[in-house]
Amino acid sequence: xRAQGGSPPRVIMQLTEYIGARRAQVDEALGRFLPSPPAFPxxxxxxxxxxxxxGGKRLRPILTLAAAEAVAEPSAADRAVELALxxxxxxxxxxxxxxxxxDLPAMDDDSLRRGRPTNHVVYGEGxxxxxxxxxxxxxxxxxxxEPPDADLAxxxxxxxxxxxxxxxxxxxxxxxxxxxxxxxxxxxxxxSLQDMHxxxxxxxxxxxxxxxAIMGGGTTSAIAAVEEYGRHLGLAFQIVDDxxxxxxxxxxxxxxxxxxxxxxxxxxxxxxxxxQSRRLAADRHTDAITALRSAGLAESRLxxxxxxxxxxxx
Amino acid sequence: xRAQGGSPPRVIMQLTEYIGARRAQVDEALGRFLPSPPAFPxxxxxxxxxxxxxGGKRLRPILTLAAAEAVAEPSAADRAVELALxxxxxxxxxxxxxxxxxDLPAMDDDSLRRGRPTNHVVYGEGxxxxxxxxxxxxxxxxxxxEPPDADLAxxxxxxxxxxxxxxxxxxxxxxxxxxxxxxxxxxxxxxSLQDMHxxxxxxxxxxxxxxxAIMGGGTTSAIAAVEEYGRHLGLAFQIVDDxxxxxxxxxxxxxxxxxxxxxxxxxxxxxxxxxQSRRLAADRHTDAITALRSAGLAESRLxxxxxxxxxxxx
Numbered sequence: 001x002r003a004q005g006g007s008p009p010r011v012i013m014q015l016t017e018y019i020g021a022r023r024a025q026v027d028e029a030l031g032r033f034l035p036s037p038p039a040f041p042x043x044x045x046x047x048x049x050x051x052x053x054x055g056g057k058r059l060r061p062i063l064t065l066a067a068a069e070a071v072a073e074p075s076a077a078d079r080a081v082e083l084a085l086x087x088x089x090x091x092x093x094x095x096x097x098x099x100x101x102x103d104l105p106a107m108d109d110d111s112l113r114r115g116r117p118t119n120h121v122v123y124g125e126g127x128x129x130x131x132x133x134x135x136x137x138x139x140x141x142x143x144x145x146e147p148p149d150a151d152l153a154x155x156x157x158x159x160x161x162x163x164x165x166x167x168x169x170x171x172x173x174x175x176x177x178x179x180x181x182x183x184x185x186x187x188x189x190x191x192s193l194q195d196m197h198x199x200x201x202x203x204x205x206x207x208x209x210x211x212x213a214i215m216g217g218g219t220t221s222a223i224a225a226v227e228e229y230g231r232h233l234g235l236a237f238q239i240v241d242d243x244x245x246x247x248x249x250x251x252x253x254x255x256x257x258x259x260x261x262x263x264x265x266x267x268x269x270x271x272x273x274x275x276q277s278r279r280l281a282a283d284r285h286t287d288a289i290t291a292l293r294s295a296g297l298a299e300s301r302l303x304x305x306x307x308x309x310x311x312x313x314x
Numbered sequence: 315x316r317a318q319g320g321s322p323p324r325v326i327m328q329l330t331e332y333i334g335a336r337r338a339q340v341d342e343a344l345g346r347f348l349p350s351p352p353a354f355p356x357x358x359x360x361x362x363x364x365x366x367x368x369g370g371k372r373l374r375p376i377l378t379l380a381a382a383e384a385v386a387e388p389s390a391a392d393r394a395v396e397l398a399l400x401x402x403x404x405x406x407x408x409x410x411x412x413x414x415x416x417d418l419p420a421m422d423d424d425s426l427r428r429g430r431p432t433n434h435v436v437y438g439e440g441x442x443x444x445x446x447x448x449x450x451x452x453x454x455x456x457x458x459x460e461p462p463d464a465d466l467a468x469x470x471x472x473x474x475x476x477x478x479x480x481x482x483x484x485x486x487x488x489x490x491x492x493x494x495x496x497x498x499x500x501x502x503x504x505x506s507l508q509d510m511h512x513x514x515x516x517x518x519x520x521x522x523x524x525x526x527a528i529m530g531g532g533t534t535s536a537i538a539a540v541e542e543y544g545r546h547l548g549l550a551f552q553i554v555d556d557x558x559x560x561x562x563x564x565x566x567x568x569x570x571x572x573x574x575x576x577x578x579x580x581x582x583x584x585x586x587x588x589x590q591s592r593r594l595a596a597d598r599h600t601d602a603i604t605a606l607r608s609a610g611l612a613e614s615r616l617x618x619x620x621x622x623x624x625x626x627x628x
Contacts, residue, residue: 040483041513044491048483101447106439125420129443130491133415133450137482140454144474153467160458160474168451169354169362177358177444199355 015304019062026061026092029085033142034093040134047123047131048138051096054114057312059237060095060208061088063305067209067226068216070292070300080216086146087159087211090139094167095204097135100128102176140164152215159211166207175200182266193271194235201241202234209233209302225295229288229302236284237309242267243277248314285310329618333376340375340406343399347456348407354448361437361445362452365410368428371626373551374409374522375402377619381523381540382530384606384614394530400460401473401525404453408481409518411449414442416490454478466529473525480521489514496580507585508549515555516548523547523616539609543602543616550598551623556581557591562628599624 030052037045068084069077103110103118104125111121120128143160165171178196209230213223246269268277288306292298344366351359382398383391417424417432418439425435434442457474479485492510523544527537560583582591602620606612 035484041488041492043495044483044488101443104440104443106443126418126494127491129415129418129420130487130494133446134483134487134491136447136450137478137487140474141478141482144471144478150468153471154464157458157467157470160454164451164455164458168455169358169448170349173444173448173451174355174358177441177448178355180440180444181357 015308018301022062022065023058026058026088029089030092033086033089044130044134047119047127048134050122051100051119054116056114058092060205061092063208064088064091064212066301066305067212070297070302071213071216071218071222083147084212084215086142087215090143091163091208091211093135093139097132098172100132104128107180155214159214162207162210162214166203171199171203190271193266197235197238201238202231205234205237206230222295225291225297228291232284232288232291233306233309236281236288239268239277239281240310240312242269243274281310329622332615336376336379337372340372340402344403344406347400347403358444358448361433361441362448364436365414365433368430370428372406374519375406377522378402378405378526380615380619381526384611384616385527385530385532385536397461398526398529400456401529404457405477405522405525407449407453411446412486414446418442421494469528473528476521476524476528480517485513485517504585507580511549511552515552516545519548519551520544536609539605539611542605546598546602546605547620547623550595550602553582553591553595554624556583557588595624
């Protein structure tokens with residue numbers, strides 16, 4: 001819950017500063033939590049680090065930290081964020097693995113990601129597959145190892161359930177499988193399009209927020225509200241991504257604009273047109289804020305992040 | 315602990331019957347624990363099932379169940395096995411994913427496994443990568459979801475730590491990465507050969523046994539003894555595997571004999587010769603039994619399984 005009524009006004013930090021500070025916190029923790037050689041053989045460690053260090057928005061881990069902060073009492077917010085930091089990093093490890101595998105020649109066959117050569121271009125296909133496998137597995141090692149406090153085992157188990165279900169065949173892997181088979185079918189029926197995106201992109205974004213609310217010690221109703229928020233935010237994110245793919249330029253996106261359309265992939269603009277796609281994104285934004293409001297979380301950074309997701313240009 | 319002194323003699327079940335019964339238990343549970351469509355999209359579910367249903371020895375999950383049985387009081391052995399069944403299945407899911415990814419063209423490029431076409435031959439490379447990713451992720455969903463009892467959270471967390479560390483870049487993934495780069499270097503130095511095998515094959519076999527001891531409620535010293543046993547057993551398994559690769563015929567192995575040697579991969583026979591490799595396997599067997607004896611577990615099925623591993627012909 002945010003401070004109410006008579007509480008001293010919290011320091012107002014601009015959203016961009018907030019995001020920058022959280023991103024730095026995540027980057028530092030990623031470096032700290034990942035075992036280095038000789039625990040990990042140098043060859044695969046280098047390939048794993050290459051993609052982690054490629055940066056990116058760090059939207060998912062920032063969402064995890066913001067959710068932990070949102071559900072905690074203001075005086076306990078720093079501690080809640082600390083407890084959620086391993087889960088935040090685990091979600092980013094999983095996101096990074098998914099990008100490496102999606103970029104493979106047998107999948108999307110991308111040679112450029114975040115403005116740099118993709119993992120398999122640098123390390124070869126075999127090592128890129130292994131780097132992805134290593135990042136995915138390490139996410140669960142991290143989730144089980146940290147924080148080490150014995151009394152957090154129930155929260156950790158629940159966070160692992162949430163993240164594993166979202167990342168697996170019921171979620172991200174299943175969405176990517178549908179996507180893989182849908183190439184060439186540039187209009188998928190609307191139900192299938194939403195199902196694919198809800199799995200492929202939405203599930204992990206939702207799980208990122210929920211895991212933060214769990215690790216931060218949120219109540220059942222706060223966790224449920226964050227889940228509803230995450231569901232809408234995940235769809236909004238994907239719709240905006242599809243719009244940017246049509247409108248953006250290669251420099252901003254760090255990848256080739258119009259690529260999905262060229263690959264014959266079904267997208268929101270190809271299915272609904274640009275104008276209606278924009279309205280759909282705005283509706284999801286509204287629904288996300290409504291979900292927060294239901295649990296008194298509308299003044300939290302989660303609301304600001306929803307704004308960022310919908311208004312972003314890359 | 316096994317029944318001692320005045321306890322009624324346990325029913326003597328031949329090892330082959332014991333293994334057959336445990337294998338059937340694992341096969342049944344694998345079918346039950348894996349979510350089916352529409353939770354998992356049909357396309358990726360079919361690819362995942364294809365490799366799970368290909369069978370195999372089920373050595374690792376049987377080891378998990380036998381370890382749980384070994385560390386429990388005889389009257390609580392059935393319950394211990396029940397508690398360890400999800401971990402047993404999770405280990406088999408991880409083993410199966412590793413076979414799918416190892417068989418890919420970018421890795422070992424195998425078209426035959428357990429006498430059937432490999433996953434990517436049937437479903438294509440992209441879907442095979444996803445099927446592997448799905449199996450790996452599902453292992454952690456299963457480990458966190460089952461058994462559902464809230465008071466088991468600490469054991470479940472410990473089992474996840476054990477399995478994730480063994481499967482990841484510190485273990486199996488790291489070993490495969492070393493192996494991938496070692497192709498062509500048909501003699502690796504002895505330290506590197508053992509390090510590669512300890513990671514690639516040994517780590518998950520050890521973790522399979524340890525996870526069973528943890529879920530079965532073993533004491534700290536029993537778990538430590540099972541870990542030591544598992545370490546020696548894992549190496550014995552790999553040495554015997556290398557020997558069989560030279561000696562076996564394609565029918566028994568379900569794959570092409572002499573394949574590793576032809577691929578220019580370093581093996582125990584190529585490094586030590588056949589005779590000394592056999593002695594090394596026998597030494598590891600002895601060490602495994604010694605570890606069991608130190609915790610009073612030498613009369614358990616774990617000892618029989620060690621015998622099976624060293625004497626097997628496929």
